[in-house]
Structure formats: structure tokens, C-alpha cells
Amino acid sequence: MLCLKPGYSVKAFGTLLKDEERQTIADNYILLIFVRLFYNRKHVMKKIGFLSFGHWSNRTGYKTRTAGDTLLQSIDLAVAAEEIGLDGAYFRVHHFAAQLASPFPLLSAIGAKTSKIEIGTGVIDMRYENPLYMVEDAGAADLISRGRLQLGISRGSPEQVIDGWRYFGYEPAEGETDEGMGRRKALQFLDGLKGVGFAEPNPYPMFPNPPGLLRLEPYSEGLRERIWWGAGSNATAIWAAENGMYLQSSTLKFDESGKPFHIQQAEQIRLYKEAWKKAGHQREPRVSVSRSIFALVTDQDRYFFGQETNRVDKIGILENDRRAIFGRSYAAEPDQLIRELAQDEAIQEADTVLLTIPNTLGVEYNVHVLSSILKYVAPGLGWR
Numbered sequence: 001m002l003c004l005k006p007g008y009s010v011k012a013f014g015t016l017l018k019d020e021e022r023q024t025i026a027d028n029y030i031l032l033i034f035v036r037l038f039y040n041r042k043h044v045m046k047k048i049g050f051l052s053f054g055h056w057s058n059r060t061g062y063k064t065r066t067a068g069d070t071l072l073q074s075i076d077l078a079v080a081a082e083e084i085g086l087d088g089a090y091f092r093v094h095h096f097a098a099q100l101a102s103p104f105p106l107l108s109a110i111g112a113k114t115s116k117i118e119i120g121t122g123v124i125d126m127r128y129e130n131p132l133y134m135v136e137d138a139g140a141a142d143l144i145s146r147g148r149l150q151l152g153i154s155r156g157s158p159e160q161v162i163d164g165w166r167y168f169g170y171e172p173a174e175g176e177t178d179e180g181m182g183r184r185k186a187l188q189f190l191d192g193l194k195g196v197g198f199a200e201p202n203p204y205p206m207f208p209n210p211p212g213l214l215r216l217e218p219y220s221e222g223l224r225e226r227i228w229w230g231a232g233s234n235a236t237a238i239w240a241a242e243n244g245m246y247l248q249s250s251t252l253k254f255d256e257s258g259k260p261f262h263i264q265q266a267e268q269i270r271l272y273k274e275a276w277k278k279a280g281h282q283r284e285p286r287v288s289v290s291r292s293i294f295a296l297v298t299d300q301d302r303y304f305f306g307q308e309t310n311r312v313d314k315i316g317i318l319e320n321d322r323r324a325i326f327g328r329s330y331a332a333e334p335d336q337l338i339r340e341l342a343q344d345e346a347i348q349e350a351d352t353v354l355l356t357i358p359n360t361l362g363v364e365y366n367v368h369v370l371s372s373i374l375k376y377v378a379p380g381l382g383w384r
Contacts, residue, residue, distance in 0.1 A: 044351075045382065045383060045384065046347075046350070046351055046352060046353050046378075046383040047087040047088060047118070047351060047352040047353070048086055048087050048088070048352075048353050048355065048373065048374065048383060048384075049081075049086060049087050049088025049089060049090050049117075049352065049353070049355070050077070050081060050089060050090065050354065050355050050356075050370055051090045051091070051122050051355065051356045052074060052077070052090070052091050052092065052100070052357055052359045053100070053356070053359065054074060054091055054092060054099045055070070055359060055360050056070040056098050056360070057360070059360075061360075063360060063361060063362030063365075064359060064360050064362070070099075070100065070359065071100075073362065073363050074091065074100070074106055074110070074359070075109050075113060076363045077089070077357075077363050077366055077367070078110040078113075078114060078117060078119070079114055080363060080367045081367070081370060082114045082115070082116055084367065084370065084371050085374060086370055086374070087117065087352075088117060088119070088120060088150065088352065088354065089114075089117055089119055089120070090119075090120045090122045090150075090354055091103055091106065091120075092121070092122055092123075093121055093123065093125065094160070095125070095128055095159070095160070095164050095168075096159070096160040096164055104137040104138065107119050107120075107141045107145070108141045108145070110145070111142075111144040111145025111146070111148060111149075112144055112145075114145075114148075115146075116148075117148065118148050118149075118150045119141075119145055119149055119150065120150035120151055121151055121152045121153070122152040122228075122230060122248055122250070122288075122354065123152040123154040123156075123230035124151065124154070125154065125155065125156030125157070125165075126154065126155060126156070126181075126182040126183070126185040126186045127155060127156050127165040127170065127181055127182040127185070128164070128165045128168050128170070129185055129189070131186075131189040132188070132216060134189055134192075135192035135193055136216055136217070136218070138151060138220070138223060139193075139216070139217070139223065140218055140220075142223045143220050147220065147221075149220075149223060149226060150226050150228060150246075151223075151227050152228040152229070152230050152248045153186055153227060153228070153229060153230070153245075154182070154230035154231070154248075155178070155179045155181075155182030155183060155186075156182060157232075158319060163178070165178065183239070186229070186243075189227075190243065192216055193220075193224040194224055195219040195221070196215060197212050197214050198214075198215065199213055199215075200213065200214075201214050225283060226246075227245050228240075228245055228246040228247065228286075229243075229247060229248065230249075231247060231248070231249060231253075231272070232250075232252065232253050232324075233253065233254045233256065233268075234256055234267070234271050237249070237269070237271055237272040237275075238271055238272060238275040240272065241273070241275035241276040241279060241285065242275055244281055246285060246288075247286070247287045247288070248287075248288050249265055249268060249269065249287065249288070249290075249346070249350075250289075250290045251291065251292065251326060251327040251356070252324060252326050252327070253268065253324065253325060254318070254322055254324050255315065255323045255324055255325040261325045261326070261327040261328065261346075262343075262346045262347070263345055263346075264325065265289060265345075265346035265349075266345035266346040266348070266349045268346075269287050269289075269346060269349040270349065273287075273349075286351055286352060287349065287350045287352065288350055288352035288353070288354050289346050289347055289349075289352075289354070290353075290354040290356055291327070291329075291344075291353060291354070292308075292330065292356045293329075293330045293331075293337065293341070293355055293373060293377070294308065294329075294331040295332075295333070295334045295337055295376050295377050296309075296332060296333055297333075297372050297376060301369075304358070304361070305331040306331065308330075308331035309331050309332055311328040311330075313325055313326060313328050314326040314328075334372075334377050334380070335380075337376075337377050338377055338381055341377070341381055342381060355369075355370065355373060357369060357370070
């Protein structure tokens with residue numbers, strides 16, 4: 001290794017080198033340029049967010065013993081995530097479970113305490129929703145956050161109870177499936193977000209009305225363009241593109257080819273992008289994928305997630321005996337993580353990566369988990 005002694009200029013140092021030493025340095029410099037050009041072509045900057053399931057339970061070792069713990073820690077974690085440079089704070093929505101449910105109070109609170117980070121869901125089950133009331137809630141939360149909402153919606157995942165949406169007062173129309181009901185409500189929600197009047201005004205209102213048909217309030221301009229659809233199949237990804245929604249693809253999808261999960265998911269994303277282009281939308285599509293990724297940099301990391309190494313995809317059966325594939329988890333030393341994640345085709349196709357987090361381990365540890373990815377893994381993959 002060549003070192004420049006104190007007092008020597010770079011030019012003077014060059015005159016001290018032998019010809020073969022100069023050639024070695026030149027060759028290494030050219031190689032470095034080539035590697036960077038190739039690297040930048042394959043790897044692009046990505047938005048990185050966290051995805052919390054919002055669990056709580058009165059169990060030993062849990063930092064979230066109650067619903068209040070989970071809600072307040074979710075706010076604290078979003079604030080801390082923004083401070084360390086994360087791009088998004090996303091939350092799952094489940095009903096009839098000790099997990100986060102109604103999302104808008106939480107999203108509003110985070111919006112009021114942060115200024116840059118994207119705030120979203122992954123996903124809201126539209127079978128449970130009143131689309132018009134949801135337009136009002138979403139509009140308010142988006143205005144509070146000054147336009148940072150990124151709402152993931154879908155027809156929902158397997159539930160804790162049988163047909164739970166019935167308890168909320170909803171029934172599919174005659175001849176309609178619950179999946180169809182969820183998609184119908186999603187389209188009603190999208191229409192309501194456009195801010196176009198549709199309701200006949202009362203000729204004798206309590207307060208003066210503007211002219212024409214009335215729209216829902218509060219209206220938040222641009223929110224319609226920040227709605228995502230959680231797709232578990234290729235067909236629903238295409239449907240999302242046709243209807244101008246961004247795509248959320250999780251660690252679970254229906255097994256449609258028998259190929260490894262990341263390849264199936266990458267194919268799903270490509271079909272989505274093709275459908276988006278064909279639909280003629282004027283803005284660029286966005287795609288997020290979620291992953292369980294843990295950099296093992298401390299003994300505590302190894303204790304919690306060391307057993308996750310060498311994980312593989314799993315096959316299972318969802319409702320109606322449909323075969324599904326579950327993507328593997330990633331847990332390894334940072335250098336090994338970089339090598340493994342570089343082979344994930346779906347991550348390469350996405351612009352946003354959502355890191356699923358163990359929220360029950362508390363704010364401090366989850367900040368460490370997220371910081372480790374930002375510091376030790378993201379730069380090596382070109383995400384930062």
C-alpha cells in the first residue's frame with residue numbers, strides 16, 4: 001500500500017512512483033469507474049419505510065402491553081424514524097384483533113408531529129368501510145399532514161372472524177362476492193376523493209350552500225393520486241393499474257406459477273407497470289414491496305433473529321383452498337444481507353421497500369433495527 005508522506009504534493013508523489021505502480025493505480029481507477037457505472041445501472045435509490053402490525057399483549061418481554069402502548073409508541077416511532085432519515089411510516093389494519101384497527105386518528109396524530117415522512121396504511125380492508133365517511137376521514141388526515149398520506153387499501157386478508165364485515169352492517173349486493181364488494185367500495189372511495197359535487201343541496205339549508213351539487217368535505221387536493229392497492233394476484237395488480245392506484249405487494253401472494261416468491265412478485269410488478277402504461281396515466285407509477293429484513297450487528301439482534309437465517313419461501317393454503325406463497329425473511333450480517341437482497345428481483349422492480357418491524361419490542365429497539373438497515377445495508381445496495 002502506497003502512502004503520501006507529510007510535505008509531499010500529489011504531483012511530487014507521482015514522480016516517485018515506478019511505471020508498474022502508476023499502471024496499477026490507473027487500472028484500479030478504471031475498474032472503480034466501471035463498477036460504479038454498472039452498479040448505478042442496476043441499483044437505484046429507493047424510499048424506505050417501516051410497516052407495523054401494531055400488536056399488543058400482556059406478555060413477558062413485550063413493550064406493548066395495551067392498545068394505548070401500541071398507539072403512543074407508533075407515534076413515537078414515526079417521529080424517530082423521520083429523525084433518522086426514513087421515508088415512510090406505514091401501519092397494518094386488522095379488525096377483531098389486538099392490533100391496530102381504525103387508522104385515521106393515528107395517522108392524524110403522526111401527521112401533526114412530523115413534517116416530512118410519508119404516512120400510510122398497508123392495508124385498509126374496504127369490505128368494512130363506508131366509502132364516503134372514509135373520504136372525509138382521509139381528507140382530514142391528509143390536510144393535517146400537509147399532503148403526506150399514502151393510503152393502502154384492498155379487499156382484505158384472512159380474518160379473525162367469519163365475515164366480520166357483516167357485524168359492521170355491510171352485505172354484498174345480490175350476486176356479488178365479498179371481494180367484489182370490497183372493490184366496488186374502493187371505486188366509490190376513489191370517486192369521492194376527486195372533489196366533484198354529486199349531492200343535491202337542500203333548498204332550506206342550515207348554512208348557505210355554494211352553487212351546484214355538493215361534494216364531501218374536507219377536500220384534500222392530490223390525495224386521489226396517492227391511493228395504493230394491495231394486490232395478492234396478478235389480475236388485481238392489473239386492475240389497480242387500470243384504475244390509477246399505486247401497487248402494494250406484500251410478503252404473500254397467490255401462487256400462480258410455482259416459481260420462487262421474489263420472481264412471481266417481480267412478474268406481478270412488471271404486469272402492473274405494463275397495464276399502467278397501457279391505461280395512459282400521466283404520472284409515474286409507484287410500487288412498494290414489504291420485507292422482513294434484519295441486520296445482525298449486535299448480540300441482541302442475533303438472539304432475536306439469528307434463527308431467521310437460511311429461511312426459504314413457504315407454501316400455504318388461504319381461503320377457498322387457494323394455494324399461496326409466503327416470501328422468506330432475511331436475517332444476516334450486513335455483507336451477507338447485501339448479497340442476498342441484491343438477488344431479489346421484486347425489490348429491484350420496486351421504488352419503495354417497507355420493512356416489517358417487531359413493534360412489540362419497543363421504540364428504542366426498532367429504531368436500532370431501522371438505523372442498522374440505513375447505515376449498513378442500504379448504501380451497499382444503492383438505496384442510499
